[in-house]
Amino acid sequence: MAVALDDAIDLSLMEGILTEHQGQPRALIPVLQKTQEIYGWLPPQALTQIARALGLSTSKVYGVATFYAQFYLKKRGRHVLKLCDGTACHVKGAPILATAVAEEYHIHVGETTEDGELTVELVYCIGSCALAPVAILDDEVMGRVKQDKLLRTLKRKAPPAAKQESGS
Numbered sequence: 386m387a388v389a390l391d392d393a394i395d396l397s398l399m400e401g402i403l404t405e406h407q408g409q410p411r412a413l414i415p416v417l418q419k420t421q422e423i424y425g426w427l428p429p430q431a432l433t434q435i436a437r438a439l440g441l442s443t444s445k446v447y448g449v450a451t452f453y454a455q456f457y458l459k460k461r462g463r464h465v466l467k468l469c470d471g472t473a474c475h476v477k478g479a480p481i482l483a484t485a486v487a488e489e490y491h492i493h494v495g496e497t498t499e500d501g502e503l504t505v506e507l508v509y510c511i512g513s514c515a516l517a518p519v520a521i522l523d524d525e526v527m528g529r530v531k532q533d534k535l536l537r538t539l540k541r542k543a544p545p546a547a548k549q550e551s552g553s
């Protein structure tokens with residue numbers, strides 16, 4: 386569940402977790418995981434609150450959060466597209482899919498659209514090479530993905546923001 390996509394982070398949403406683990410530095414990883422479930426990422430304000438509640442330094446909390454790939458320190462979109470770029474998917478056209486998405490949404494891999502609707506990430510082999518190229522949109526796994534179908538599916542969930550008219 387991802388909420389709070391704007392800059393205002395409702396820290397009250399994590400009160401229960403912090404109360405439960407108050408003064409328990411060893412609970413850092415589960416607390417980070419639960420916090421990320423709430424916000425969809427780890428906002429800096431939340432990391433500061435976690436450090437205070439668990440009795441850790443902020444640098445320790447950041448150190449752990451940046452060490453593990455499962456944690457996101459940058460805001461992610463309401464929808465997340467993961468393109469597999471393992472060997473089989475790469476050979477079967479993953480770079481073409483990434484280019485198509487970049488052209489349609491004006492974002493590159495690792496970025497989020499300005500309207501906060503879509504984040505594109507790369508993953509490396511999810512063990513479904515027979516279905517290459519593979520893409521995962523939120524929790525939906527798509528195999529033997531063609532560019533047209535991928536863009537159609539994406540547009541249904543996260544329509545590209547209307548282009549700004551340039552004034553003359």
Ligand code: FES
Binds near residue numbers: 511513514518519
């Ligand atoms: S390389 Fe993409 S699923 Fe294995």
